[in-house]
Amino acid sequence: MDVALAAALGGPRGANPLVGAVVLSPGGEQLAVGYHRGAGTAHAEADAILEARRQGVDLAGTTMVVTLEPCNHVGRTGPCAQAIIEAGISKVIYAVDDPHDPAAGGARTLQAAGVDVESGLAADQALNLNREWFDAVATKRPFVTLHIAQTLDSRIAAVDGTSQWISSPESLADNHGLRGLIDAILVGTGTVLIDDPRLTARASDGSLAERQPLRAVMGLRDVPEDAAVRGTDGLFVHLKTRDPAEALSQLFHQGVRHVMVEGGSSILSTFLAAGLVDELIVYLAPTLLGSGTPALNDLGITTLADAQHWAWDEAGGGAVQNLGNDLRLHLRSMRSAATTPAASTTKNSIPRSEAAEYVTGGH
Numbered sequence: 001m002d003v004a005l006a007a008a009l010g011g012p013r014g015a016n017p018l019v020g021a022v023v024l025s026p027g028g029e030q031l032a033v034g035y036h037r038g039a040g041t042a043h044a045e046a047d048a049i050l051e052a053r054r055q056g057v058d059l060a061g062t063t064m065v066v067t068l069e070p071c072n073h074v075g076r077t078g079p080c081a082q083a084i085i086e087a088g089i090s091k092v093i094y095a096v097d098d099p100h101d102p103a104a105g106g107a108r109t110l111q112a113a114g115v116d117v118e119s120g121l122a123a124d125q126a127l128n129l130n131r132e133w134f135d136a137v138a139t140k141r142p143f144v145t146l147h148i149a150q151t152l153d154s155r156i157a158a159v160d161g162t163s164q165w166i167s168s169p170e171s172l173a174d175n176h177g178l179r180g181l182i183d184a185i186l187v188g189t190g191t192v193l194i195d196d197p198r199l200t201a202r203a204s205d206g207s208l209a210e211r212q213p214l215r216a217v218m219g220l221r222d223v224p225e226d227a228a229v230r231g232t233d234g235l236f237v238h239l240k241t242r243d244p245a246e247a248l249s250q251l252f253h254q255g256v257r258h259v260m261v262e263g264g265s266s267i268l269s270t271f272l273a274a275g276l277v278d279e280l281i282v283y284l285a286p287t288l289l290g291s292g293t294p295a296l297n298d299l300g301i302t303t304l305a306d307a308q309h310w311a312w313d314e315a316g317g318g319a320v321q322n323l324g325n326d327l328r329l330h331l332r333s334m335r336s337a338a339t340t341p342a343a344s345t346t347k348n349s350i351p352r353s354e355a356a357e358y359v360t361g362g363h
Helices: 002-008 044-054 080-087 106-112 123-129 131-139 169-179 189-195 244-252 265-273
Strands: 020-024 030-035 063-068 091-096 116-119 143-150 155-157 184-188 214-218 236-239 258-263 279-284 310-312 320-323 326-333
Touching (some): 002 044, 002 123, 020 044, 091 123, 143 169, 143 265, 169 279, 169 326, 184 244, 189 265, 236 244, 244 265, 258 265
Parallel strands (some): 184 258
16 A cells, blocks of 8 residues: 555646555565556556556456545546456455545445455545545535746746746746646736736647636636637636635536636735645746745735645655756645545445535546
């Protein structure tokens, strides 16, 4: 299970949980390792099965150890429970139940097919691995990534408003890669009125990527009819609210399961102050301005005891990466995990979260 948990960190955080899987021989020998690389790719269980088959391994009578209950639904990929049954794997040991109702029930499907199923191994570690995802599922809101591109002294624009390009070309390319994976990108009306951004996902040659996120603008001011963010493809929504929780609720009911908040300072600060950020990605340029627009406004913190604390996140490539001249910092929330569902520790009792209606979630 430790190997599976470590493998899971190879995947990106977002609308889907981090999941790792290991196939063991009847004698306990490690045969293959798999993990989920993101939405639309093979799930960890299927990835491990494919790796075993590439090695010519006979899976009959083997055991699979996986960090999350195998899914039981057809999404962009097939159900993992059925793949395990068809592979001839005779035993599955998983850490925690899947709280995502459309995907849940894999354990029962496996048991009905005669597969020996056990759960609860390293449950605490598995819950912590996906703490933010469990929180989003339980509260029926999208997973929230907050993105900041800033100078060394935490400025996102100079005094005259210029901000292109604080980040290196490599950081920009990385950001556009993220845009191609998320469901929606969110900015405030102030950013639209000042910068007139397109908010599209683009390839290195400037062409539009095949998959585009929903372009969402939050705020009470009108979005001009000729604003670039409106586009012509229908992938635009104006969220007429200043309440971040309400904005997330509206996006959730439009099918959004992963949103990236990009700016400016007011909206970044609003989401952080509300405790609604799961993942923080900061592109830090080795540049000093000394004045200009700060990355964040007042978060309402008046004493060090109330400071927000974040943890370095090794998922999806590591906590710190060099991108051209920039550093890419990846952090995860340290807020209370009180909403995280408890893990099952019995073979036949599979409790479920109340979090239903996750159309594209699961793993």
